Every structure is written in C-alpha cells, then in structure tokens.
Amino acid sequence: MKYVIIGGSAAGVNCAEVLRKNDKAAEITLISDESFSLYSRSLLTYLIAGSIDEGKLYFKDESFYKDNKIKVYLGKKAVSIDARKKTITLEDKTEVSYDKLLLATGAEPKSVDIPGVDKQGVFTLRKIDDARKIIALLDRVKEIVVLGGGLIGLRDACALRQRAKAVTVVVKSPQVLSQMVDVGAARMISTVLEQNGIKIMTGVAAKEVLGGNSAEGILLDNGQKLNCQMVIVGKGVKANTELALSSGLKVEEGIVVDEFLRTSDKDIFSAGDCAQTFDLARGEKRINALWPCAVEQGQIAALNMLGKKVTYIGSLSMNSVDFFGLGSISIGITKPKNEKDYEIISKEVTGKSYKKFVLKEQRIVGVVLVGDINAAGVVGPLIKKRIDISSIKHLLLKDSFNYATVIPLVAKYRECFKQQEYKDTIISYKL
Secondary structure, eight states: OEEEEEOOSHHHHHHHHHHHHHOSSOEEEEEESSSSOSBOGGGHHHHHHTSSOGGGGBSSOTTHHHHTTEEEEETOOEEEEETTTTEEEETTSOEEEOSEEEEOOOEEEOOOOSTTTTSBTEEOOSSHHHHHHHHHHGGGOSEEEEEOOSHHHHHHHHHHHTTTOEEEEEESSSSTTTTTOOHHHHHHHHHHHHHTTEEEEESOOEEEEESSSBOOEEEETTSOEEEOSEEEEOOOEEEOOHHHHHTTOOBSSSEEOOTTSBOSSTTEEEOSTTEEEEETTTTEEEOOOOHHHHHHHHHHHHHHHTTOOOOOOOBOOEEEEEETTEEEEEEEOSSOSSGGGSEEEEEEETTTEEEEEEEETTEEEEEEEESOOTTHHHHHHHHHTTOBOTTTGGGTTSTTOSGGGGHHHHTTSGGGGOHHHHHHHHHHHHO
C-alpha cells in the first residue's frame, strides 16, 4: 500500500506513526510546506516571550522520519490532486502517487483587509519562521499594537509584554474574548491585563497601517493614531481548504468528513484543523482547531486508512489560557445564539473568579471558568457523555464542586468516569 499524508503537524505525524506501527511494509510519504519536524504551534508565544528556546518546541527530532522509514518532502507544497489518477503534484512538478491519502493541511491566520498590512513589521504568529522574524525585530521595537482581542491576540499581547514592550490591544468588539466569555469575565480579564501594563481599546478597529516601508503606527476608525514599530494580527485562523476544493471534495467551513474521517472521496481522509468533524456539545459538524483533537483524529484516520473501521465520536471546543496568573478555561457552547433555548447558571466573585454553566435538557453543554478552574477536569466528561446532571445541578457553582461531587453519578454512568479517562481529560486542558 502507498499511504500519503499532506501536512506535517499533529494530525499528519500521528497518522504516519500509527500507519507504520500497523503496517511495516507500506510505503508512507509525508509532504509538508514547512521545513521542520513536528513542533508545537501553541508554544510559539512562549518562544517570543523569551520563556523557552526554540529547541523546546520540537516533539520529534530529525531522525524520526528515517527511523520510521517515512519518505518526506519538507518545504514542498502540494498544489493539486488528481483523484482519478490518485496522484499529487508538488510545486516543483514532482508527482506522488497514493492508494490512501490524508489531508492534514491545517489552518492559516486570518488577515485584515486594510492599507499597509503588507509593510515590514506587520506579522501573524502561526509558524516558526513567523516567530523568528518577530524576535529578530524586537530589539528595535518599543511599542507594539495587537489587532484582535480573541484568545490568539491576547496570548500574543501577554508574550510581548513579557519582553517589556508597550503593548496596545485593539478590539473591534465591545469586550475582549467576545466569542468565549460574558461581560463579567471579560472585565475581570481586561483588568488583569491592564494591571500588567497592556492597554486595551475596545469598540474600535484598525483602518490603516501607517509608515513608509515599515510600520510606524495604526490609524483607527475613530480617527485616533497609535504609534508603534510592530503590528501583530491576532484575528484567529481559517482552515486550509484550497487543495480539497480544487480536487472536488466537499468543503464547508472545513473539509467535510464522515464518522470515519473519510471525505467525499472514499480513498481520501482528513484530520486536524482543516477537518470539519462532529462537535459533541453542538450536535453538528464544525472545526475544533485544538492540538489534542488533531492528534486523536490523525490516529483514528490512520486506522481507517488501514481498513479497521474505527468511529470518531467527535470533539469539544476547548480554550485554556493563563493571563499573568489568572487561569481561564472555556468548553463547549459558552455564548448560545438563542439563550432562551438554554439554562444559564453563573456566578461572579468580583475580581477573583467567574463561573458559568450552559445547560440544555438537564445536561451541561458549555462552561466558562475564570480564576477558579479546578472543575474543568470534571466538567469535560459530563459534557462529552451528555450526562443528566439534574441531581447535582445545585452544586455546580459551589467552590467545593469537584470529582467527589459526581460520585453519585458513577454507579449509573460508570464507563464515563474511568479514572484514566478523568486523568486524560485534565491533561488535555493543560496542553
């Protein structure tokens, strides 16, 4: 068999590992437009903060592919797929044939459509090369503007503030983390950021990047000008679906797959940040661009490429971040579009903690925890397994809510609360 994987990050590399473990004789080829072995994108903010060196990013060393007899095309981009001939063409005209193919093309940063965004000193942070360019310029930079008040933008801002730079975050929404938390939690997070020297400007948007060849400032849509020598665009990511689209595969928000992570072509699979899979809280297909999800999807896709028929049950959206010691975690549906269809239970202890549970039909479908995040490892399985929590609902907002609280449910839902699964859940939130 000839297995080909396009994408060298979490989903692609984990797929390759499982394929080789189960088929010692197969031809396995991995194609990646980056020149690096597997590394953690989520640690790039720690790299630009100066908290770690580049060596700490890597999960696989350079010998990994050779040791596993995997042929690699690193720094080479796949530009087309001929599904009828089962061939892939690279940008240098190299042609690679396959029997089974995995698309793990990941995602790319969203940009902003404003004049000057192509100037020197304007960056996104998604790859090692991005981090290297940012670090190389930092010594000549005093003021930085971050565009975007979501999780990515705020993580970038915190990292750069640790470099003792003057950092301003420009947020189009009336609050930070508008897709993740409510006003109370956002206010708490903004306060901590500002106490640590990050200026937050809400309700405004960048209109233009000012300067000559290099960024010298930002013009806002309210007419105000901000001085800066660097701009970071932290507006989130979008799935890389161009290759799938041009190949005639079904694409919506991402590459649409079934419960076996198979695309609309029976011999092409997809996993990771580009794959639109089942969301356990929402009950519909969407992208949950998370490292643990990509790892699991890559592994399960490999098993199905091997013909083992393993069902991928789905994933939960999860975000976890620490803002100068203030922990924040969100899981599942945190801001329902139609609140009347849900029951929302929340509690705010001013300046200390915030808890919000979103329930539907006596089941937790979402949670936001700020400050006191100890319940996260317990709530994950409750959401994932859609467990009726009516008997313990009155305990959700208690400071004492923990694993012991759900013991009364164990007898009824014993398989949901295996100790190992509980430990794995906690680990996934800490990644």
